[in-house]
Amino acid sequence: MQAAARIGFTRLLGKYAVVTNSIPAAEYAVALAPSDPEAHRARARVMNRLKIPIEARKSFETASSLRYRDDYLWLELGATRDELGDTAGALAAFDQAVRWAPYYAHTHWQRGNLRLRAGQYNEALEDLRAATASRKSLLPNFIDLAWGLARGDVKTAEQLIQIDGDRDRLAFARFLATKGKGAECVEHVRLLGTPLSEQNRSELVEQLIRAKAFRHAFELWRTENSLKPPVILNSGFEAPISLAQRAFGWNIFPKTEAAVAADRAQKVSGQHSLRIKFGGEWKAIGEVISQLIVVEPQKRYRISFAVRTHELVTGGPPIIAINDAADNKRLGQSEPFPTPTSEWQNIGFEFSTADATQAVVLEFTKVEAPCTPCPIYGELWLDDFLIEHVTTTNSQR
């Protein structure tokens, strides 16, 4: 009973020492219970925090000899030896950690990282793979490490990782998407044994768009191979439109100051057009509707559409503009919409893409006007959007 109380008291003293970084408290704990590994561990931790690793090492060595099956103690000893530049000693300690917890990720992970720094690449990769196999949450870290070791070479990284199954492959595809490696990402998606879930597909598409790999994002997004860029999706607003943000197709901004809705009463063709109604305020310019369109660099395109206005009153009339999706640079814009009222009329304009342009954003905005913000009243309708190469006669439909 007395011995148990002494141990309990020593443990508490050790905790106190660690919390306050108190050497005297740690020393006292060790003096009270010299055969308690926890007391030595506490002293070692205090010494490490106070940047006295030589003393920390001594205490960890004592602690691990007293409780030699504690993998965490071996890991802490290894880390301290590593800190002191004793790579061989650190590795010996990590070997013991792996010995006593051979199927756990943390021991292999630590040893793998040490071996990596020591230049033992094959052994390091074996350990890191073992750690990843045991704990899948380490896979993104392993992929990131392999990517760095491969200096950004996809094939080498793939060899280092040794992809094993769909889970690994999807994680690698996801990583490639964040790096903007669109072609390689799509290639790995194609190699998946099971079809990509909708959630994974949209996540990958989103990552590719964020990394500005627009063409491959579209390739992954499309469900019909016949759908080829350049194309304006739902160009006549015949399919339902929603406020949900989407990679491709019309984006209706949820907080737009305009009232946006499909309209069956007015149309040029089909059954619907899009009606946009204003009631005065329009501060969030460009945040009404937009669509991302994949194009090719150094090409000339024509955009055409039909517009109808009714009692549209404003100092800054609306327009349709085309911006480079990568840097938001304006590439072209339509003439201002007719005011105050007009029947359906076709408007067209051309634009050229830059050397690096992969995609453009078509947006509903307004001309630059001296009034900011410009009040706007009335309504307008849009229908029958079309994009085509100027040099060819093939239209999207």
Place this chain on the structure above:
Amino acid sequence: MDQKRRKGLRAIAALLLLSIAQVGLQVGLAEPASNTAPIAPQTVGRLTTRNNQPIQVNGLSAASGASILSGAVLETGADQSATVNVGALGTLDISPNTRVTLTFDDQGNIKALVAAGCVILTAKTNATGEIATDQGSLGKTNPATGGTLEMCNQPGAAPVVGPGVAANAGAGAGAGAAAGAAAGGGGLFGLGVPATIAIVSAGTAAGLTPLFFQDNPSGPNN
């Protein structure tokens, strides 16, 4: 009959030996020479975080012991600080709320590009340390002597360079330990730790004793 049986046994033994030798040979030939792609030797840093709390490295959670390759983007939160030890080149101490890109090479260059927050870069002799923001370089060390550079780059303010600016912001994995040690030397302990703790914790001490009997916290199996 006995002789026949003996001969038969000898033949079987000889065949068995031959079979084992064959299997051994097959296994030996089946071993791959190497199953990984060659990696060009490169310098790899070691991450140490305060209290082993994970920080973000290239957008992923990483704790003490993680390897840091050149070009890594390290990001600390409000209560996190870290140190990257890059062997012969030097160390980088990172304060809380810092975002820094660390690059280094085999020619002895180590550079901290600080997007936000505070760092202390210590370059060893024969290494050239450099601190910078996206606006440009703010200082370099002399490879003949090595040296330490400190800087803070807080949003909305001009970068500050000079001794103590980052240390005061809590840079490094061991940040705050010295202050704690000082407190440990006096304070409560100065009043007589054994007595104080005994009073506070008499009840909990006994409850902790079962921990003493646990030998391997992970256990050998999953």
